[in-house]
Amino acid sequence: xxxxxxxxxxxxxxxxxxxxxxxxxxxxxxxxxxxxxxxxxxxxxxxxxxxxxxxxxxxxxxxxxxxxxxxxxxxxxxxxxxxxxxxxxxxxxxxxxxxxxxxxxxxxxxxxxxxxxxxxxxxxxxxxxxxxxxxxxxxxxxxxxxxxxxxxxxxxxxxxxxxxxxxxxxxxxxxxxxxxxxxxxxxxxxxxxxxxxxxxxxxxxxxxxxxxxxxxxxxxxxxxxxxxxxxxxxxxxxxxxxxxxxxxxxxxxxxxxxxxxxxxxxxxxxxxxxxxxxxxxxxxxxxxxxxxxxxxxxxxxxxxxxxxxxxxxxxxxxxxxxxxxxxxxxxxxxxxxxxxxxxxxxxxxxxxxxxxxxxxxx
Numbered sequence: 001x002x003x004x005x006x007x008x009x010x011x012x013x014x015x016x017x018x019x020x021x022x023x024x025x026x027x028x029x030x031x032x033x034x035x036x037x038x039x040x041x042x043x044x045x046x047x048x049x050x051x052x053x054x055x056x057x058x059x060x061x062x063x064x065x066x067x068x069x070x071x072x073x074x075x076x077x078x079x080x081x082x083x084x085x086x087x088x089x090x091x092x093x094x095x096x097x098x099x100x101x102x103x104x105x106x107x108x109x110x111x112x113x114x115x116x117x118x119x120x121x122x123x124x125x126x127x128x129x130x131x132x133x134x135x136x137x138x139x140x141x142x143x144x145x146x147x148x149x150x151x152x153x154x155x156x157x158x159x160x161x162x163x164x165x166x167x168x169x170x171x172x173x174x175x176x177x178x179x180x181x182x183x184x185x186x187x188x189x190x191x192x193x194x195x196x197x198x199x200x201x202x203x204x205x206x207x208x209x210x211x212x213x214x215x216x217x218x219x220x221x222x223x224x225x226x227x228x229x230x231x232x233x234x235x236x237x238x239x240x241x242x243x244x245x246x247x248x249x250x251x252x253x254x255x256x257x258x259x260x261x262x263x264x265x266x267x268x269x270x271x272x273x274x275x276x277x278x279x280x281x282x283x284x285x286x287x288x289x290x291x292x293x294x295x296x297x298x299x300x301x302x303x304x305x306x307x308x309x310x311x312x313x314x315x316x317x318x319x320x321x322x323x324x325x326x327x328x329x330x331x332x333x334x335x336x337x338x339x340x341x342x343x344x345x346x347x348x349x350x351x352x353x354x355x356x357x358x359x360x361x362x
Contacts, residue, residue: 029053039063039072046070048102056080062088065105065137067097074107078143083129085113085147091131091157092147099135101165106140115149116157125149126183127157128174136163144169149176152209153183154199162187166194171207175200178236179209180226188215196221201228204262205236206252214240221247228254232262233280235269243270250277258284299326301335 027049034055036042040063042052048069056076063083065072074081085092092113095103115125128147130139144155154174158164166189171181180199182189196207206226210216214237221244223234233252235242249260259280263269267285276282299322300307300314306328314321320335 027051031055043068043070043072054081054108058082058084060084060087062090062094063092064094065097065099065103067099067103067135069100069102071104071106072108073104077107078109078141081107082109082111084111085129086111088114090116090118091127091129093130095135095137095164096131096133097135099137101136101138103135103137104140105137105142107142109143109145110147110155111143111145113147113155115147115151115153120151124151126152126176127155128153128176129155130157132156132158132162132164132187134160134162136165138165138167139169140167142166142169144171144181145173147174151177152185153179154181156182156189158182158187158189159185160187163189165190165192167192168194170195170197171199172197173199175202177202178211179205179207180228181207183209183211184214184216184240185211186213188217190217190219191221192219194218194221196223196226196234198224199226201230201232201236204228204231204254206233206254208235210235210237210240210242210267212239214242216240216242218242218244218247220245223247223249223252223260225250226252228258228262230255231257231264231284233259235261236264237262237267237269238264239266241268241270243272244274245272247271247274248277249275249281251280252278253280258282298322298324299328306335 030036030042030046030050030052032039032042032052032054036045038061039054039059040061043066046052046068051071051073054074059082083092092110093105110129113128115128116131117123117125119126126149128149129144147155154176155171171194174181176183178201180201181196199207201209206228207223226234231254233254234249253259254262259282260276261283263283263285298311301320311321
């Protein structure tokens, strides 16, 4: 009995060792251009579990992850490794063959993408940098900049039950008709510690456009100077139910309504501990303005000059706070000039200042 038990244990351990040994033997690191001249060539040669490492430089090729559970990683980070889409016929990167969270893209700049026209026809492009359909890749430490499309998603087009995750990514100066940076349809994207700066929508959703049954989540993200030429300077929601936690909105604007967020038909996003820093950053819904900006900063007269800071910081530094939302403009906030010897701050040097000096001398 004991002999049989020991035999079974030895057999199981041997099988486990073989499996582990086989897995380590199968996993490989493929260097570009060392092992493959092109990124796509390396992906084609890769098997699940492999890592493709891309050397610094500018790479001009269409990339399709082909549903593989691999990691595509730059050797030296996004500033040194650029995926350039300016001359490509479609999006720069495609994840549309069922990629899961085991598929990762790490440390690239995706720049100059012009988008895919296979859905809506020539001249009607979507997803300048990435086309994601029915897939859930992980995108980490990437920069999306200067991508543009004529219709949806200047940088990202995420549709059909896609669940991509973006961590520590920056989206800047992307543009489209809807969703200057990101367009989602039937998709639940997740963004953590991401920045959205200076993106533009020629219609709505300067940074983000969520269309129909989307439940995106944003954690510790910032939205700055995004713009929509109609509604939703930063975010536009239509039949969507997203969540935003500890996010910051500053200087976003819309030509019509919702400088920060426009909540359209059947949408009910949840905001938790978010900050809306400037007067234009308002949330507008079907019943009108739902929340004006909760401005935390204002003009502070300090040392003869004016700076915009939080009230507490101004007072602690000995300055004069002009109120939340005030700005440093000569016609609005007049700060007294510093006069040498003016100890009581009234702009004159006289016997009152001498009295202050005597009090300090004691």
